[in-house]
Amino acid sequence: DVKVTQSSRYLVKRTGEKVFLECVQDMDHENMFWYRQDPGLGLRLIYFSYDVKMKEKGDIPEGYSVSREKKERFSLILESASTNQTSMYLCASSLRTSYGEQYFGPGTRLTVT
Amino acid sequence: AQSVTQPDIHITVSEGASLELRCNYSYGATPYLFWYVQSPGQGLQLLLKYFSGDTLVQGIKGFEAEFKRSQSSFNLRKPSVHWSDAAEYFCAVGTGGGADGLTFGKGTHLIIQP
Numbered sequence: 001d002v003k004v005t006q007s008s009r010y011l012v013k014r015t016g017e018k019v020f021l022e023c024v025q026d027m028d029h030e031n032m033f034w035y036r037q038d039p040g041l042g043l044r045l046i047y048f049s050y051d052v053k054m055k056e057k058g059d060i061p062e063g064y065s066v067s068r069e070k071k072e073r074f075s076l077i078l079e080s081a082s083t084n085q086t087s088m089y090l091c092a093s094s095l096r097t098s099y100g101e102q103y104f105g106p107g108t109r110l111t112v113t
Numbered sequence: 114a115q116s117v118t119q120p121d122i123h124i125t126v127s128e129g130a131s132l133e134l135r136c137n138y139s140y141g142a143t144p145y146l147f148w149y150v151q152s153p154g155q156g157l158q159l160l161l162k163y164f165s166g167d168t169l170v171q172g173i174k175g176f177e178a179e180f181k182r183s184q185s186s187f188n189l190r191k192p193s194v195h196w197s198d199a200a201e202y203f204c205a206v207g208t209g210g211g212a213d214g215l216t217f218g219k220g221t222h223l224i225i226q227p
Contacts, residue, residue: 035217040122042203042219042220045214058214090157100145100147100208101147101162101207102215104149104157105156106155107154107156
């Protein structure tokens with residue numbers, strides 16, 4: 001059974017803080033993704049990675065960066081958190097040959113005050 | 114670029130009644146289609162997927178979906194809903210490149226009336 005875990009379920013940070021969201025998957029998946037989910041907007045792709053140290057911008061990368069130093073771990077970084085980054089953040093992973101089938105973590109609800 | 118439309122933001126269904134959630138996609142080539150469900154405060158769980166072959170696909174929890182290329186649709190159905198089906202449902206389309214992210218619809222919130 002694929003398991004994707006995220007370091008925190010709930011997080012409260014102040015404006016201007018540097019924020020790290022961690023995601024770990026245990027099924028040796030090549031691909032990993034970060035989405036944000038907002039009411040009425042659905043899920044939007046922030047960044048994805050198809051290999052260690054590789055990253056690609058998604059649809060809304062502004063204000064975010066990522067790091068993938070190990071295959072199982074994909075980190076999302078908010079360099080200077082802002083209130084408009086208050087959201088639910090979802091991590092996902094997939095096999096390279098899976099035609100896109102993704103497995104999701106439980107999400108991190110981030111509030112920036 | 115691909116896109117997904119879920120025309121219904123909210124749907125209310127009585128327990129025991131049938132359900133159909135609509136999904137229309139836009140993509141120039143063969144789409145890879147998914148339905149996910151999200152219970153409150155949880156991540157997304159895959160209900161079913163369509164890659165090729167039989168256009169009627171069966172999923173978990175008694176759900177099924179039918180791919181209709183002529184209508185660019187992939188509607189989700191269930192013959193009899195249970196109170197535990199109340200959740201947010203997302204349709205998604207992929208391009209088949211496993212490294213690419215999925216494009217999601219904005220979701221349909223399903224409410225079950227007793």
